[in-house]
Structures are given as C-alpha cells and as structure tokens.
Amino acid sequence: MIVRRFVVPVLAASMLVAACRSDPPPPPAPTVNEDSIAQVRADEARAAQEAAAREAAAREAAAREAAEASARARAAAVAAARAILEEMVFFDYDMSEIRDDAAAVLRRKVDVLRASPEVQIRIEGHADERGSTEYNLALGNRRAESVRAFFTGFGMSEARFTIVSYGEEQPLASGSNEESWARNRRGEFVITAGGGAINPPS
DSSP, rough: HHHHHHHHHHHHHHHHHHHHOOOOOOOOOOOOHHHHHHHHHHHHHHHHHHHHHHHHHHHHHHHHHHHHHHHHHHHHHHHHHHHHHHOEEOOTTTTOOOOOOHHHEEEHHHHHHHTTOOOOOEEEEEEOOSSOOOHHHHHHHHHHHHHHHHHHHTOOOGGGEEEEETTTOOOOOOOOOOOHHHSSSSSEEEEEGGGGGGGOOO
C-alpha cells in the first residue's frame, strides 16, 4: 500500500516532466516592416518604368530607322527617274526617225513624265560633222521634233517640250570615224522646270 502511494506520484511527476520535454512552441511570426515593403514596391515600379522607357526608345529608333530607309529609297528612286529623263537617244546617219532602241528609252521617259506632270523638258537635236552647217542644223531640228512627236503621241502636252538644234556644233565625241559620228547623232534632254517634283513611275 505504501509502495502504491509512492509509485503513483512518481509516475505523475514523470509524465509531467515528459510533457514538459515535448516540441517547443513555434517562434513568433516575424513582424512586418512597412518601410521594406514600400521600398520593394518602389523598386518594382521604377524597374517597370525603365523597361517601358527602353521599349519606347526602341520603338522610336525603329520608326526613325524605317523613315530614314524610306527616305533613302525615295531619293534613289527619284535619282533613277531623273537619269531616265536625261538619258540620250541616238539616230541613224542622215535620219530623224526614232529607232527601236531609242523608242524603248523614250517610252521609259513617258512613264516618268506621266508621274511628274510639273516637269518640262528641252529636247536638243544634234548631228555629226558630215554635211553643211545649215543642213545639220535642220537635221538636228527634225530629230528633236521627232522626239517631241513621240511624246505627244502618248498624250503628253506639247507645251511641256521645247526643241532646239545644235547641228554639229556640240559633238559628244571628237573623232572623225563612224564610232564618233554614231555618238554625235543624238537627242539630249534638259529638265527646264519641275526638277524638284520628279516622281518615279508607280
């Protein structure tokens, strides 16, 4: 009986000690630092603004590059159209009829002239050195007139074209041989108005 009285308190004390040795309570939750949260949010907002600024700058640079490329392409097309208008045509000996190769050149000019209604042209007729001065002046005039008739045949207004003959006075080549004479039997073209309004054909 005495033993039971002693054992029971001992067991109770052991259980109490065991209960005290169980897992410790969890640590308290960390306190929220409002200043830190505000700083994180400010950093995120700044990063978003910087990213948006970089994207806007990239778009502006791409648009600027595209505009510059378009301007360069436009300038090249206008230069090519001007070269077409200024390209010479050539004639056979003692002839003022438009040759097939000259007709192809003139047809390209028609396309540019239609796209550039403000442009006006002076057509200059030339001849080689053979024949008299008077004859070659008349021949150069007939050649220039043939070119103007070609243009007006495509509906171009005659008022856009003036003609002049230089005969043999302004040779392109100085030799007295067929190669030089062939170069000198020509029609030249000078833009007299609308040079700033040249448009490439569409």
